[in-house]
Amino acid sequence: MSSSQPLVEVVNPCQSSLLLMMDIPTTQSSLLIRTASSTIFTSQTFGQSNKCILVMAPPGCGEEGDIAGSVTLLRANKRICSVLNGPDQLFSELCTKDIGLRRNPVTRQGNKSEVWTRHFAQNWGAPYKFGVAVQSKSFDEAPPAILKALHRMLWGGNAAASSASEWIKNLSQVDPVPNRDVVFNELLSLGYMQDDRISYHDDGEKQLGPTVATLSLGSPAVMSFRPKRKAKIQTTYGKKGPKGDFVEVLVLPLYHGDLVVMHGTRIHRLYDHKVDPHGGRRFALTCRYIDPSSLNSKEEKEAATMNGQIPAEAFNSYRYLGDEVEADEPLSGKCQNAVSNALTRPT
Ligand SMILES: O=C(O)CCC(=O)C(=O)O
Ligand SMILES: [Fe+2]
Numbered sequence: 001m002s003s004s005q006p007l008v009e010v011v012n013p014c015q016s017s018l019l020l021m022m023d024i025p026t027t028q029s030s031l032l033i034r035t036a037s038s039t040i041f042t043s044q045t046f047g048q049s050n051k052c053i054l055v056m057a058p059p060g061c062g063e064e065g066d067i068a069g070s071v072t073l074l075r076a077n078k079r080i081c082s083v084l085n086g087p088d089q090l091f092s093e094l095c096t097k098d099i100g101l102r103r104n105p106v107t108r109q110g111n112k113s114e115v116w117t118r119h120f121a122q123n124w125g126a127p128y129k130f131g132v133a134v135q136s137k138s139f140d141e142a143p144p145a146i147l148k149a150l151h152r153m154l155w156g157g158n159a160a161a162s163s164a165s166e167w168i169k170n171l172s173q174v175d176p177v178p179n180r181d182v183v184f185n186e187l188l189s190l191g192y193m194q195d196d197r198i199s200y201h202d203d204g205e206k207q208l209g210p211t212v213a214t215l216s217l218g219s220p221a222v223m224s225f226r227p228k229r230k231a232k233i234q235t236t237y238g239k240k241g242p243k244g245d246f247v248e249v250l251v252l253p254l255y256h257g258d259l260v261v262m263h264g265t266r267i268h269r270l271y272d273h274k275v276d277p278h279g280g281r282r283f284a285l286t287c288r289y290i291d292p293s294s295l296n297s298k299e300e301k302e303a304a305t306m307n308g309q310i311p312a313e314a315f316n317s318y319r320y321l322g323d324e325v326e327a328d329e330p331l332s333g334k335c336q337n338a339v340s341n342a343l344t345r346p347t
Contacts (some may be wrong), residue, residue, distance in 0.1 A: 069264020
């Protein structure tokens with residue numbers, strides 16, 4: 001494991017009211033991340049992936065070092081994408097298999113004309129019934145692509161949570177999310193067609209664990225975070241947009257194979273996020289932990305426990321040890337071509 005010097009160690013949260021443009025070089029291409037001056041970050045290289053840890057520290061929410069949580073971007077490169085069971089293969093599998101993705105009625109309307117979700121969904125593992133009700137199947141019934149992605153996110157969730165905790169220790173006396181093993185029992189698969197998106201929302205239901213990991217597959221996208229109105233964040237940058245909402249404080253480009261890990265429930269109490277894909281097809285696979293004991297009925301508790309169990313054979317076949325490990329056999333030419341045709345990725 002190697003790590004480079006952080007490009008920026010700490011940016012004083014109250015220093016400036018402007019959004020800063022930070023250019024973080026990666027192995028693949030330059031990654032432009034826009035952050036408010038209240039977001040502090042470090043960038044490291046771990047094995048084959050470039051890891052960038054962004055820590056949300058809302059100014060005015062307490063003492064210096066008052067930290068909402070972290071957002072870690074594990075940036076993939078072509079080598080990571082092309083290995084056996086890697087993002088190229090997962091994308092190809094999801095494009096060619098019917099995994100039951102469909103649009104669902106919107107229950108919490110951000111926009112009155114939005115009656116059906118602007119993305120297709122299918123849930124796996126513990127049923128996910130928050131925000132939009134999504135049809136769900138157990139992990140036992142999940143196709144290999146879903147189980148492979150789940151194992152990739154188990155690795156990513158643990159790698160991100162432990163390195164974020166390590167880094168936060170240097171910044172603050174109080175770690176908002178003490179480090180412990182990250183486990184997931186739910187995976188939401190979303191499919192986006194051209195012009196689809198997911199509007200501002202949080203993943204902060206009280207039944208959820210503190211770590212949420214998303215694997216991006218396919219077209220590039222932009223993920224944005226903005227403070228919630230009700231969070232009453234005293235911001236020096238707290239400009240309101242035309243509709244009276246706060247403007248974004250963190251804007252991340254996401255590419256095929258990237259993993260984003262949000263760590264800390266306070267992130268969701270203080271900020272909303274949205275994702276706007278750019279281009280053709282995209283899948284986002286998001287893992288969470290739903291605490292069965294926090295659910296209301298006996299049936300719900302049982303369903304979460306039973307359906308959320310990861311099949312033992314999947315551990316043997318698909319366990320992912322991370323990008324530190326030398327890349328496995330690359331994909332066959334045919335599979336590789338199908339993926340390249342569908343993707344727009346930086347060179
Ligand atoms: O599309 C994405 O990358 C994120 C999806 C998301 O925010 C969610 O499923 O809650
Ligand atoms: Fe989300």
